[in-house]
Amino acid sequence: xxxxxxxxxxxxxxxxxxxxxxxxxxxxxxxxxxxxxxxxxxxxxxxxxxxxxxxxxxxxxxxxxxxxxxxxxxxxxxxxxxxxxxxxxxxxxxxxxxxxxxxxxxxxxxxxxxxxxxxxxxxxxxxxxxxxxxxxxxxxxxxxxxxxxxxxxxxxxxxxxxxxxxxxxxxxxxxxxxxxxxxxxxxxxxxxxxxxxxxxxxxxxxxxxxxxxxxxxxxxxxxxxxxxxxxxxxxxxxxxxxxxxxxxxxxxxxxxxxxxxxxxxxxxxxxxxxxxxxxxxxxxxxxxxxxx
Amino acid sequence: xxxxxxxxxxxxxxxxxxxxxxxxxxxxxxxxxxxxxxxxxxxxxxxxxxxxxxxxxxxxxxxxxxxxxxxxxxxxxxxxxxxxxxxxxxxxxxxxxxxxxxxxxxxxxxxxxxxxxxxxxxxxxxxxxxxxxxxxxxxxxxxxxxxxxxxxxxxxxxxxxxxxxxxxxxxxxxxxxxxxxxxxxxxxxxxxxxxxxxxxxxxxxxxxxxxxxxxxxxxxxxxxxxxxxxxxxxxxxxxxxxxxxxxxxxxxxxxxxxxxxxxxxxxxxxxxxxxxxxxxxxxxxxxxxxxxxxxxxxxxxxxxxxxxxxxxxxxxxxxxxxxxxxxxxxxxxxxxxxxxxxxxxxxxxxxxxxxxxxxxxxxxxxxxxxxxxxxxxxxxxxxxxxxxxxxxxxxxxxxxxxxxxxxxxxxx
Numbered sequence: 001x002x003x004x005x006x007x008x009x010x011x012x013x014x015x016x017x018x019x020x021x022x023x024x025x026x027x028x029x030x031x032x033x034x035x036x037x038x039x040x041x042x043x044x045x046x047x048x049x050x051x052x053x054x055x056x057x058x059x060x061x062x063x064x065x066x067x068x069x070x071x072x073x074x075x076x077x078x079x080x081x082x083x084x085x086x087x088x089x090x091x092x093x094x095x096x097x098x099x100x101x102x103x104x105x106x107x108x109x110x111x112x113x114x115x116x117x118x119x120x121x122x123x124x125x126x127x128x129x130x131x132x133x134x135x136x137x138x139x140x141x142x143x144x145x146x147x148x149x150x151x152x153x154x155x156x157x158x159x160x161x162x163x164x165x166x167x168x169x170x171x172x173x174x175x176x177x178x179x180x181x182x183x184x185x186x187x188x189x190x191x192x193x194x195x196x197x198x199x200x201x202x203x204x205x206x207x208x209x210x211x212x213x214x215x216x217x218x219x220x221x222x223x224x225x226x227x228x229x230x231x232x233x234x235x236x237x238x239x240x241x242x243x244x245x246x247x248x249x250x251x252x253x254x255x256x257x258x259x260x261x262x263x264x265x266x267x268x269x270x271x272x273x274x275x276x277x278x279x280x281x282x283x284x285x286x287x288x289x290x291x292x
Numbered sequence: 293x294x295x296x297x298x299x300x301x302x303x304x305x306x307x308x309x310x311x312x313x314x315x316x317x318x319x320x321x322x323x324x325x326x327x328x329x330x331x332x333x334x335x336x337x338x339x340x341x342x343x344x345x346x347x348x349x350x351x352x353x354x355x356x357x358x359x360x361x362x363x364x365x366x367x368x369x370x371x372x373x374x375x376x377x378x379x380x381x382x383x384x385x386x387x388x389x390x391x392x393x394x395x396x397x398x399x400x401x402x403x404x405x406x407x408x409x410x411x412x413x414x415x416x417x418x419x420x421x422x423x424x425x426x427x428x429x430x431x432x433x434x435x436x437x438x439x440x441x442x443x444x445x446x447x448x449x450x451x452x453x454x455x456x457x458x459x460x461x462x463x464x465x466x467x468x469x470x471x472x473x474x475x476x477x478x479x480x481x482x483x484x485x486x487x488x489x490x491x492x493x494x495x496x497x498x499x500x501x502x503x504x505x506x507x508x509x510x511x512x513x514x515x516x517x518x519x520x521x522x523x524x525x526x527x528x529x530x531x532x533x534x535x536x537x538x539x540x541x542x543x544x545x546x547x548x549x550x551x552x553x554x555x556x557x558x559x560x561x562x563x564x565x566x567x568x569x570x571x572x573x574x575x576x577x578x579x580x581x582x583x584x585x586x587x588x589x590x591x592x593x594x595x596x597x598x599x600x601x602x603x604x605x606x607x608x609x610x611x612x613x614x615x616x617x618x619x620x621x622x623x624x625x626x627x628x629x630x631x632x633x634x635x636x637x638x639x640x641x642x643x644x645x646x647x648x649x650x651x652x653x654x655x656x657x658x659x660x661x662x663x664x665x666x667x668x669x670x671x672x673x674x675x676x677x678x679x680x681x682x683x684x685x686x687x688x689x690x691x692x693x694x695x696x697x698x699x700x701x702x703x704x
Binding site: 137 | 327333334335336337369422434435439466492493494496501502503505506508509521522523525529530533535550551554556
């Protein structure tokens with residue numbers, strides 16, 4: 001029982017850490033209607049930015065703020081240089097563009113800042129939190145709390161005036177233009193906010209594994225989270241993250257010994273496939289989502 | 293920017309002023325490696341060490357006036373790009389290749405043997421390529437992963453109260469590389485009467501918590517971690533977090549100073565690893581490199597990397613390759629082509645790069661060089677050797693090599 005509980009709790013916390021990576025994905029979709037396949041690379045870039053600031057001599061808190069400012073600015077830049085010329089183009093072309101951005105960043109950022117894994121110490125000790133016979137990962141515990149706070153903040157944001165405008169833009173670009181909303185500005189802000197969310201994910205995951213290109217591989221579980229939870233639902237990010245994390249922990253925990261290898265990626269793949277087949281808009285997604 | 297600068301310069305690497313006066317074409321080595329994808333954790337320092345060593349040789353006058361030239365290109369760990377880079381470098385006259393990528397090296401093996409050029413595969417590639425009679429132009433040069441596992445097991449047997457009755461866990465990335473030591477450890481478990489169990493985590497290894505919960509319940513006496521890059525520091529962190537003493541953690545060669553920084557230099561104290569090459573600059577070759585290459589500003593990368601684990605491995609690979617070229621030139625009467633260089637490799641006897649590496653002897657049958665290495669312990673500041681250069685259980689390793697080679701021959 002203790003083993004099951006440990007898999008469950010750590011899986012839930014890991015899932016919330018995945019939610020951090022998935023949050024930017026949903027923020028951009030919810031605001032601009034574009035599935036952003038560059039989100040993994042944004043997380044990686046955010047971690048590099050935080051590491052570079054710490055390496056430059058800034059204290060961690062200042063490094064995180066500076067990285068957030070940098071990533072927000074980068075989000076605005078992406079909109080201005082890459083996405084604005086694509087307004088009105090088929091969504092699939094914009095998706096391909098984000099895929100190209102993912103590949104570009106994954107090569108460019110380690111090329112510029114060094115490819116070897118870099119330490120990002122945020123002061124979380126290695127000792128586990130032990131409750132009964134259950135060992136909880138302290139870093140994931142902190143990550144889970146940060147994820148819940150950021151997800152909550154995002155939900156509140158979309159109830160603000162600006163958040164409502166972003167939702168309107170996501171619903172219908174032409175109608176938004178017609179009523180005087182700046183579609184370009186809304187999309188730029190959504191990318192900027194996604195950049196800030198990437199800092200949360202990048203710093204926490206970077207502290208766990210070191211900062212290198214493999215952080216971009218968080219795109220895969222992040223995609224599973226948003227597909228399961230609903231690509232336009234922040235509530236779905238929370239629930240989807242928990243589900244992907246728990247299933248990806250508990251099932252392999254019992255199955256790996258018999259399978260002779262790791263089954264976690266198989267579980268994640270099945271979550272994606274089954275969700276698309278059974279409930280393509282996810283648990284909390286809107287049914288009118290355009291499939292690509 | 294360092295990487296691009298390095299690649300840019302390397303394409304036309306003028307390796308020392310003596311090159312201008314050389315009477316013959318330089319000896320070209322194709323160092324076509326993965327600088328942008330999977331092997332990025334090692335390739336920068338490794339390649340820098342290779343280039344710096346060739347620069348040193350050129351600064352010291354080359355071999356009988358023959359200079360060396362490194363052709364450096366990125367393959368991105370993609371076989372297609374590797375093949376393209378190989379063909380270009382072949383046209384440019386390269387007679388030796390090092391891809392530092394198992395998938396790319398595997399894709400090139402047949403072509404290299406057909407073209408009769410040397411393919412070195414230190415610490416990567418096919419383990420069975422040690423069978424020189426089957427792979428005449430492929431040279432692992434250093435201990436295969438099978439030999440590394442054998443040396444780590446032997447260390448426990450000799451220094452930790454024997455293997456008998458112990459529980460050994462292998463926690464590995466779920467890939468062919470990660471699974472490679474399994475057959476050796478299974479055979480050893482039977483021979484030395486210990487219990488063995490393997491645990492796999494998915495690539496790239498940034499999240500391993502569920503696996504380590506299971507490992508903790510297995511209560512192993514020792515854990516072998518078999519991954520690379522960021523996954524290695526995650527493994528060490530998770531092991532310590534799950535109450536496994538750092539002293540009982542043993543790693544494949546891919547655990548370096550950067551990983552210690554990621555884990556925390558103090559937290560990792562006591563972790564041991566297989567070591568192929570000495571670290572630091574306390575070695576005649578490294579001393580000369582610092583004096584003649586690094587200090588004059590001829591180095592191919594950051595000064596901080598000089599003497600690091602992966603930098604020194606790169607140096608050692610080129611030391612072996614240059615020694616092979618020297619033997620080929622001294623003992624051959626024709627041009628130095630791929631076949632002559634291959635023969636030079638097979639003449640190498642008790643070569644230790646002035647103490648930088650274990651003494652290796654390469655024969656027509658054994659392209660591994662004996663499967664030597666040692667165990668080193670992280671002290672909190674550096675890697676300290678805790679065993680002498682040694683080789684272990686080569687009878688079992690050899691049976692794996694021969695079985696793999698026979699399978700290859702059967703499929704060709």
